[in-house]
Amino acid sequence: MTHTLHRRGTAESLSEDYPMLCLTAMGINDDGHIPKLQEFLRIALRHDPKNMGSITKGSMFHYKPEEVIAAARGIVHAVFDNPQAVTEVLKELKEADLGMSVVVSGIFEPVEECCKKAGLKRHTVNFSLGIWGKTEKLPPDDILEVTTMCGHGLVSANLVNSVVEEIKSGARTPEDAAKELTPHCACGIFNPARAAKLLAAMAKT
Amino acid sequence: MRIDEEQCIACELCVPYCPMGAIRMDNVAVIDQDECVDCGVCLRTGVCPVDCIIFEPAPWPRSLRAVFSDPTTEHKETGIAGRGTEEMKTNEVTGRFKRGWVGMGLEFGRPGTGTRFRDVDKASQALAKLGVQFEPKNPVTFLMEDVKTGKIKEEVLDEKVLSAIIECIFPIEKLEDILTAVKEVSKEVDTVFSVECINRAEPDGSFPLEKVLADLGIPHYINGKQNVGLGRPLAGGGN
Secondary structure (H helix, E strand, O other), rough: OOOOOOOOHHHHHHHOOOEEEEEEEOOOOOOOOOHHHHHHHHHHOOOOEEEEEEOOEEEOOOHHHHHHEEEEEEEOEEEOOOOOHHHHHHHHHHHHHOOEEEEEEEHHHHHHHHHOOOOOOOOOOEEEHHHEEEEHHHHOOHHHHHHHHOOOOOOOHHHHHHHHHHHHOOOOOHHHHHHHHHHHHOOOOOOHHHHHHHHHHHOOO | OOOOOOOOOOOOOOOOHOOOOEEEEEOEEEEEEOOOOOOOOOHOOOOOOOOOOOOOOOOOOOOOOOOOOOOEEHHHHHOOOOOHHHHHHHHHHHHOOOOOOEEEEEOOOOOOEEEHHHHHHHHHHHHHHHHOOOOOHHHHHHHHEOOOOEEOOOOHHOOOOOOOOEEEEEHHHHHHHHHHHHHHHHOOOOOOEEEEEEEEEOOOOOOOHHHHHHHHHHOOOOEEEEEEOOOOOOOOOOO
């Protein structure tokens, strides 16, 4: 379930993309875990997440944040667009001592720096070695930068092309187009702020 | 997924939403049943103005399509929604990936191409020959006839899913041989797969895997997934 690992993009673009997960280890620390996941989401909400959600409910682009919080179970997600917010969230999580696992995806150096500022050390890391196999089947890189923000692959490349054409024709703004794509990611890890910038750039080409 | 052709008004609105590009127009919208992975995106999006998109749970083995492709569906065997397991996300609690070991994931069909289990089978058999330990709670492992051979059950090989992940562990010394084998598999498959490697930090905060990959000339992305160690380990059970 490595749904936040293989996000593609330039260093500049990825520097505005930090999905965070909070989850229980099934069968080990899941007794009474729901209030702890809810507290994670409340902490995240105080730091202007660009999205948040859970697979059991959906994202804040489908439901109000309080509805997402109420339905928390198993694993929950929030996405930030700057390392300062990640640092502040980590500091609050350390203070809250929820005992739940927390994973931050993003460029290695800034995330390590966020951990240091929060008094944390990275325990385990998952490295992406990229895409192998019949890569000629892939859509262009600029499309992949958008679609890989939903690791479950639910945001279609054809839909990205479609909304880019709508931006070009003036039928949608990039922000509105990003909001069209966001709810298809059932977990709430799609970053609409980053998507809007990527779509705007695609519409100019 | 299928479309009620009597109800469809041929508005074409649903066509771009399909991640597999399996919806085409033939007077009305039609879903290619062989390419459809039952992910449910077309239905969940609510785009159809006359509600003519239908999902009817399929019998085995087609039932695998929905459980591997729709992350809101839970695997009965693992109790996990989605395609894989907690892997490194809870490693500070479970101690699953220990120092000196590497966890590997091969995410077939990702990003965006989908995969048949026939291609997954090529990789799982190649890995089994090198003695990897497949993750017992992973849904793909459940589909193997025998974890010693990595052979996936014959009756599921032609089923197509949005993605399927092979998860395994092995000592870091085996990494070169295993990546060589995976590279050979990559020439034989009719899809793409994303490759990932998991490593536990050393006490000084370094990750030995980075040096091994650099020595092998294999790059990794500048971004990755980082467990920040906030989970509470089991007494004596964590790593």
